[in-house]
Structure formats: structure tokens, C-alpha cells
Amino acid sequence: MPIRTHELKIGIGISKQTGTGLPGTTSAQLQTALGAGALRSFGISAFNTPVPQFNKEDNAEFYGKGHEFVTQVFPTSIDAPWEWPTPFLSSQAWAMATVFALGKTTESNPGTGAYQYVTTVMDPATDGVNLPATTIVAGLRQGTAGEALDQALVGCVCTGFTLNVRSGPGLQNSQLTSRWLGCGKFVQNSGLTIPSAYPEHRLGAGGTTGLTINGVDYVANSQFVNFEFTYETGLIPDAGYFVGSGSQNDYDIRGRMRYGIRKLTFVWEAELESTSTQLSDLLNGVQGQTTITMEGATITGAIKHTATIFFPWIQHRAVSYGDVNGFTTIRVTTDVQYGTTLAGPVSLTAITDITGIGQ
Secondary structure, eight states: OOOOGGGEEEEEESSOOTTTTSTTOOHHHHTSOOOTTOEEBOOOSSOOOOOOEEEEEEOTTOSSSSSSSOOOEEEEEEEOEEEEEOSSOBHHHHHHHHHHHHEEEEEEEEETTEEEEEEEEOOHHHHOSBOOOEEEEEEESTTSTTOOEEEEEEEEEEEEEEEEEESSSSGGGEEEEEEEEOOSOEEESOOOOOOOBOOOOBOOGGGEEEEEETTEEHHHHTOEEEEEEEEEOOOOGGGGOOTTOOEETTEEOOSOOBOOSOEEEEEEEEEOOTTOOHHHHHHTTOEEEEEEEEEEEEEETTEEEEEEEEEEEEEEEEEEEEEETTEEEEEEEEEEOOOSSSSSSOEEEEEESOOOTTO
8 A cells, every 4th residue: 555755754863872972982882773662752753763874975987897887786875864853842852852962961850750852062071072973763663564664774973953943923933943863773672662642832033031141131132033043063974983883684784983173153132223243343343142041831840841052152243234024124144153061062951851861
């Protein structure tokens, strides 16, 4: 029977694979899938299956055949990229992306059923250079007589994410897209059951309870329009292939997933008024802090599903002017710098209802 695209189910491991993300991560640990029960099924806004890509090379340009045509094809490597665009920003997806991308997390329990993750960037001198990895499973009619796909990607790391928050109604006024890459190891007939969809909790733009940049409270003055925050781990994909890194079905696979040059970008837009300080801050080299807090439904007592961004040291790089709904805006590109009040450029916090993320 034909299979509809909405029958796709995706299970994402909330736990990290044993030993990954630590200085002594081995290729065996990276290539060993999570066990049953570690998966959750979260929303995705596009039909995008996490499956391996098989790379081959041929002998078309080899000499000695007497012609330039292909007579042989060689398996070379397996790649496994996957993009996870969320239908909306949820506390669960925010926790997953931040914990696995930045890699250094402290989990606490602020109240019954609530779990807080405070995440900062890894220090290569003390935390190593290996990103934490998890297992992602794709299924189409998994576990039925009509099963068409049941495949696990092993050793998947988050290579970065982009958070977009904008004015306007609807689910899409807050959206998180995270990017993942597997080591290449895959398991056909995974043996891991993808659970039912997890009830996610939305963090919409209207639920932004705090947004302060360089001392200006943009929630209080109602001038803020949108922002885009991107974090990239600088993963070095080719460094994962080395002598002894491993193979599957005669294809080379990665034996390590190391981060490289990490980058943060923060671009935002606000309505322009005579009292706006963005240009003068840029010209005068003003430095300060940025804090953004978005809240959703209550978990317990006064504790809510939450996403928080804290940049301890920022400075504007560029400004330009624009038009939103007929009102003049100022668009600002802000450099996120290594903070003097925090050992690193950023601290990201998630409060959600799932424990053990990245543990």
C-alpha cells in the first residue's frame, strides 16, 4: 500500500551515548546506539528523514583503461546529515538543542516535575573537544506488517541551531531549527521502538517576559520586532575519518566528532524612535549585556516552561534601517563576545518537564 508522508515517525535520543562528549570518547562509544527507552518523539515541520547517505567514487578519470568511461564504482564513506525544523519553539526542543550543541550542562530540579538545564560552551582544556552524541531513529509503519523504514542513525551530534522569534500571530512567531550529523553508523531494523508524540509546550513570542539589550528594556517599551540567534559548533566533519576510524559495509565511518571554531551570531530589529540608542552605542563602542526570557505554561507553582539566553558581553557591529508594516525600524548586528562575568560567551537555560537530557 502507498505510504503517506505524514506516517513518518522520528525518535530522538534524549540521553547521550555512553562516554561521548568526554575527553576520552572512543570510536566504539560513538558507534554504539542507545538502548530502548531513551527515545522521545518531537514535532518536525517538514518531511525530512534521518537516513544515511552513501558516498561512492568511480574510476572514470583513472588511466590504464584506454578510455574515460566508468567501469568500476567504489564505496568510500557514509554521511548522515539531518535538519530538525520545529513547528514552534518548545521548551523540550530548546533543551535538546542547547544541551547537545554547547555540551556543558548542569541539570537541577527546581520543583516537582520541573527540570532546569543551564548550559555553557565546553572548555577544551577541561571538557575535551568531543561533542556529546545520541541516536536518532526514522520509521515508516515501524513494527507493522507493512513496515517500510526502521533505521537508526548512531553517533549523531548537534552541529548548531538557529532560533527565530518575530512579531505576529501563529505558531511560527517562534521557531527553532537544529542541525545534526551522524558518524555514519546505521542500524537497519533498529530494534528501538519510536514512542508516541511527546506533548510539547510552546514558547511563543508573546510569552517573552524579558528582553534587555545594553540596558534597554524592549518588552517595557514595546519597540522590539524580531531577532535571530545562531550557534554553530564548527564541527570538523572530515576529521572524523582517520586510520582506524571504522567501517560498515565497506564504507568508512567517523570515529570522532570534534568541535572546531565555534561561532555565535545575533541579529535583531526594533522600531526606530528619536530616543533609540543603537547607532550611538555602535559609534561609541558601548558594551553591555543581553538577556532574553521566554515563558510558557506552568509546570508547578511559579515555575514555567522557559527558554533563557544570556550574553554577558555584547557590542554592536552594524546597523541598517528598514520598514515593517509601514514603520521605520533599525536592524542591528551584534557581536557576542567572551564575557568578563562568565567563563564563555553565552549561557542558555531551559526549564522543561523531561529529566536526563544529555545525561
